[in-house]
Amino acid sequence: MSICKKTVTETAELLRTRKISADELVKEYFDEIKKKNPDINAYVTICEDEAIKAAEAAQKIMDSNNDVPYLCGIPMTLKDNICTKNIKTTCASKMLEDFLPPYSATVYKKLLDSGTVLLGKLNMDEFAMGNSSEHSIFGAVHNPWNTAFVAGGSSGGSAASVASNLAAFALGSDTGGGIRQPASFCGVVGLKPTYGLVSRYGLIAFASSLEQIGIISKDITDCGIIMNVITGHDPMDSTSIKRPAEDYSEGLGKNIDGIKIALPKELFGSELEKEVGNVINDTLKRLESRGAVLSDCSLPTIENAIHAYYIISSSEASSNLARYDGIRYGHRNERAENISDLYRKSRTEGFGQETKRRILLGTYALSAEHQDELYKKALKVRNIITREFRNAFDEYDIIAAPVSPVTAFKLQENLNNPLKMYLKDVYTVAANLAGLPAVSIPCGKDKKGLPIGIQLIGKPFSEKLLLNVGKQIEMEAGRLEII
Amino acid sequence: MNYDIVIGLEIHSELKTSSKIFCGCKNEFGGEPNTRCCPVCLGMPGTLPALNKRVLEYAIKAGLAMNCRIAGFSKFDRKNYFYPDMPKAYQVTQHSLPICYDGYVDIDVGYETKRIGIERIHIEEDAGKLIHSSTGQGSLIDYNRSGVPLIEIVTKPDLNSPEEAKILLETIKTILEYTEVSDCKMQEGSLRADVNLSLRPIGSNTPGVRTEMKNLNSFRAVQRAAQAEAERQARVLDSGQKVYKETRRWDDHKGESLPMRDKEEVMDYRCFPEPDLPPVYVDEDFINEIQASIPELPGMRRERYINQYGIPKYDAGLITQNKVLADIFEKASEVCGNPKLVSNWIMTEIMKRMNEEGEGILHSYLNGDNFGQILLFLDKGDITHAAAIQVIDVLLETGEEPIVIVERLNLRVQRDESLVANTIKQVVNSNPQALDDYISGKKKAFGFFMGKIMAELKGRGDPSQVKEILTKELQRYL
Numbered sequence: 001m002s003i004c005k006k007t008v009t010e011t012a013e014l015l016r017t018r019k020i021s022a023d024e025l026v027k028e029y030f031d032e033i034k035k036k037n038p039d040i041n042a043y044v045t046i047c048e049d050e051a052i053k054a055a056e057a058a059q060k061i062m063d064s065n066n067d068v069p070y071l072c073g074i075p076m077t078l079k080d081n082i083c084t085k086n087i088k089t090t091c092a093s094k095m096l097e098d099f100l101p102p103y104s105a106t107v108y109k110k111l112l113d114s115g116t117v118l119l120g121k122l123n124m125d126e127f128a129m130g131n132s133s134e135h136s137i138f139g140a141v142h143n144p145w146n147t148a149f150v151a152g153g154s155s156g157g158s159a160a161s162v163a164s165n166l167a168a169f170a171l172g173s174d175t176g177g178g179i180r181q182p183a184s185f186c187g188v189v190g191l192k193p194t195y196g197l198v199s200r201y202g203l204i205a206f207a208s209s210l211e212q213i214g215i216i217s218k219d220i221t222d223c224g225i226i227m228n229v230i231t232g233h234d235p236m237d238s239t240s241i242k243r244p245a246e247d248y249s250e251g252l253g254k255n256i257d258g259i260k261i262a263l264p265k266e267l268f269g270s271e272l273e274k275e276v277g278n279v280i281n282d283t284l285k286r287l288e289s290r291g292a293v294l295s296d297c298s299l300p301t302i303e304n305a306i307h308a309y310y311i312i313s314s315s316e317a318s319s320n321l322a323r324y325d326g327i328r329y330g331h332r333n334e335r336a337e338n339i340s341d342l343y344r345k346s347r348t349e350g351f352g353q354e355t356k357r358r359i360l361l362g363t364y365a366l367s368a369e370h371q372d373e374l375y376k377k378a379l380k381v382r383n384i385i386t387r388e389f390r391n392a393f394d395e396y397d398i399i400a401a402p403v404s405p406v407t408a409f410k411l412q413e414n415l416n417n418p419l420k421m422y423l424k425d426v427y428t429v430a431a432n433l434a435g436l437p438a439v440s441i442p443c444g445k446d447k448k449g450l451p452i453g454i455q456l457i458g459k460p461f462s463e464k465l466l467l468n469v470g471k472q473i474e475m476e477a478g479r480l481e482i483i
Numbered sequence: 484m485n486y487d488i489v490i491g492l493e494i495h496s497e498l499k500t501s502s503k504i505f506c507g508c509k510n511e512f513g514g515e516p517n518t519r520c521c522p523v524c525l526g527m528p529g530t531l532p533a534l535n536k537r538v539l540e541y542a543i544k545a546g547l548a549m550n551c552r553i554a555g556f557s558k559f560d561r562k563n564y565f566y567p568d569m570p571k572a573y574q575v576t577q578h579s580l581p582i583c584y585d586g587y588v589d590i591d592v593g594y595e596t597k598r599i600g601i602e603r604i605h606i607e608e609d610a611g612k613l614i615h616s617s618t619g620q621g622s623l624i625d626y627n628r629s630g631v632p633l634i635e636i637v638t639k640p641d642l643n644s645p646e647e648a649k650i651l652l653e654t655i656k657t658i659l660e661y662t663e664v665s666d667c668k669m670q671e672g673s674l675r676a677d678v679n680l681s682l683r684p685i686g687s688n689t690p691g692v693r694t695e696m697k698n699l700n701s702f703r704a705v706q707r708a709a710q711a712e713a714e715r716q717a718r719v720l721d722s723g724q725k726v727y728k729e730t731r732r733w734d735d736h737k738g739e740s741l742p743m744r745d746k747e748e749v750m751d752y753r754c755f756p757e758p759d760l761p762p763v764y765v766d767e768d769f770i771n772e773i774q775a776s777i778p779e780l781p782g783m784r785r786e787r788y789i790n791q792y793g794i795p796k797y798d799a800g801l802i803t804q805n806k807v808l809a810d811i812f813e814k815a816s817e818v819c820g821n822p823k824l825v826s827n828w829i830m831t832e833i834m835k836r837m838n839e840e841g842e843g844i845l846h847s848y849l850n851g852d853n854f855g856q857i858l859l860f861l862d863k864g865d866i867t868h869a870a871a872i873q874v875i876d877v878l879l880e881t882g883e884e885p886i887v888i889v890e891r892l893n894l895r896v897q898r899d900e901s902l903v904a905n906t907i908k909q910v911v912n913s914n915p916q917a918l919d920d921y922i923s924g925k926k927k928a929f930g931f932f933m934g935k936i937m938a939e940l941k942g943r944g945d946p947s948q949v950k951e952i953l954t955k956e957l958q959r960y961l
Binding site for chain 2: 081083238322375
């Protein structure tokens with residue numbers, strides 16, 4: 001078995017027992033990347049020289065130090081909207097095609113401090129707007145299970161890289177399902193933590209009140225180990241929360257007797273493909289046999305979540321993306337006549353269709369004339385949804401649902417129908433509106449052989465519980481591996 | 484027709500916290516362009532704001548000093564518009580829930596006291612500065628000011644003359660200086676005002692259409708701009724036309740204002756809650772702590788000077804208008820022990836220099852201690868009035884101690900009786916004509932002798948001593 005197939009836990013063990021050195025390991029990964037990336041298109045930047053140097057440094061630490069961080073020498077990769085000092089961070093946009101951040105994101109610093117090695121940066125939907133990773137100046141990400149299909153999005157590169165063993169783990173960002181849905185499409189674990197648990201400092205903003213940096217990993221245990229590194233209060237992010245540290249990798253797989261799992265009927269609607277529904281139901285039954293208590297429930301307002309989500313996220317995006325004006329950095333039209341012309345031409349050329357669509361949508365929703373009927377109403381819906389979740393969590397421990405009504409769809413299939421595309425986020429956006437932690441765990445495949453994921457949503461800061469129940473699912477379904 | 488003038492001010496004041504509002508960069512005026520900035524205040528992709536707690540504290544302090552209520556819950560909003568000096572393309576401000584509201588400031592208009600309502604005081608960030616190239620080759624941007632904390636003080640439309648507008652601005656400036664939340668250097672733009680003005684026919688209650696004049700950065704400009712705008716609106720209304728709601732730019736050199744943007748174009752700032760900053764909760768303890776740190780304010784101080792030092796109301800009012808000056812007065816009074824003398828000298832010699840050279844002299848070598856020492860020499864008769872002025876001049880130039888100046892320039896009054904008597908004898912003897920005049924009853928000759936003697940003593944004679952000995956000397960000839 002290729003060493004690249006191994007989990008973080010297994011790889012760390014090999015490194016610790018000197019079965020392989022960190023630099024050898026990194027070279028293995030680059031061989032794999034060179035072989036497979038042309039078909040998958042997960043990576044948009046490869047940091048081979050830097051990574052080999054970093055791996056040699058990590059090896060030195062392991063050779064000379066007794067107090068070695070657990071992740072020392074582990075090769076990992078980041079979605080290209082997470083700032084890496086002096087390494088291109090493009091958001092898959094022409095606007096930032098040559099952007100070299102002058103600083104590093106907090107999560108990246110934390111990962112460097114724990115000795116991990118950055119292999120490169122990952123493809124995505126431009127500015128994280130999309131759920132298929134097709135809206136990228138670098139071209140679409142292809143699903144490693146079948147390259148005719150999408151990898152999901154917006155963290156499609158993150159999910160595809162982990163699924164095709166081009167990194168031991170990856171970080172992505174989840175604004176409305178951007179980690180969970182591609183994880184589901186690619187058959188890997190994807191966790192969106194509670195809002196405020198992981199610093200957003202250095203995550204290039206799309207929708208600030210919704211998005212969180214999260215993890216895509218090969219299994220649940222890896223996910224817990226990485227959580228231990230990336231969580232924690234950050235004074236640079238005022239929305240990050242101060243709370244005592246937890247060990248997310250401890251106690252996984254322990255008894256789930258009596259855990260109450262609710263199934264909101266609104267998240268098992270008519271849009272859910274039968275095949276996906278069946279696999280989810282089977283998975284739930286197996287959880288029941290392991291001691292979980294299943295109940296039906298209702299979160300009535302969640303049916304409006306998708307509308308509220310697109311209004312709020314686009315509104316925030318219209319403001320967050322206003323800074324790309326061609327003045328200080330990023331794409332700039334050189335033939336502009338005056339300042340407004342410079343703005344107009346630079347932005348017209350620098351942003352892709354989908355990004356422009358969202359900016360326009362958001363500008364409209366925030367305009368004095370329409371703010372009350374759109375933006376403010378969406379905020380009200382958001383509050384009601386949050387309250388409905390809170391009430392549900394008074395009774396239940398976990399809410400279970402599909403991640404997506406469908407498995408991966410064909411490349412190009414939905415590109416010309418943005419509304420149809422938006423509606424596919426129907427099961428994932430609510431967790432972002434309410435700031436709740438949610439995890440996607442592979443639980444089966446459809447007839448086409450494409451992975452299906454189940455989603456577990458918890459109350460704020462219940463990641464440990466989610467991972468523990470997730471571990472049970474993983475133990476039942478096994479890891480999905482591409483042969 | 485005759486009109487009532489209705490004016491409200493929006494006053495922007497930079498807070499003098501040591502760092503900027505959302506990052507650790509130094510909050511200082513000037514500096515090499517773009518040396519006091521970082522990814523946060525440059526609005527680089529992915530950066531986030533972290534509120535400087537000092538900014539909150541200073542804003543609350545200003546609010547309490549202006550009798551405002553402090554919001555236990557307030558929040559920040561984004562005001563979106565494109566301008567190259569604003570790196571995020573939005574300004575973080577408090578649009579819907581300001582930190583301070585519902586206050587007032589009392590101003591003195593002639594002999595009357597008038598209460599002006601403060602609608603709100605909110606916190607916001609300043610933008611960078613555009614530097615237009617003199618060659619016409621594009622513009623440059625300096626972001627050193629980007630992220631400097633500001634408060635915006637919005638008054639109620641309670642002002643009814645350009646003079647009142649000026650007085651209110653002066654009063655608020657004094658309060659901000661006293662509370663030490665801003666250094667109010669108007670020439671550096673750390674205090675600037677927008678004037679909102681409308682007219683309504685006398686006796687009418689219907690408010691007129693108002694215009695806004697932006698960024699006036701001197702008291703004079705505020706008064707002149709308001710005066711000119713009131714006159715302009717009166718002309719427009721008198722000719723049967725309408726005043727448009729618009730923003731105008733005041734040209735202080737030409738003494739006129741012009742519309743800033745197209746009337747048709749209404750700005751839509753698309754304000755919405757800033758998602759990167761949590762709401763601000765302020766508790767009673769924090770407010771009480773700040774309340775306790777507020778020093779004696781100008782109005783209170785003025786009353787105390789009148790009662791404690793017995794100086795005239797007018798003098799007390801002028802001196803307390805400037806905190807540094809008032810501090811100098813108090814210290815000098817303590818050192819010299821004669822507050823009335825100190826007050827007289829401030830009203831004459833110091834004010835004269837402030838008018839000629841600006842307020843800078845209060846921040847140079849002059850302080851309450853050395854000023855008091857000079858006046859103590861004078862009060863004890865150790866130096867003359869003329870010498871005291873000379874010492875002040877030298878001190879402002881060199882910063883030497885008064886005693887050093889007095890000794891170095893030999894300014895101490897000459898009291899050696901035999902020396903003075905000899906000088907007098909000599910002068911009387913060498914001016915026989917004047918002596919004859921004196922003997923023949925022309926008393927003017929006495930003054931002539933005094934002048935000659937004082938000149939002979941190089942201005943250091945003690946006039947009363949000279950007068951006494953001279954009288955005796957001349958007596959001998961009568």
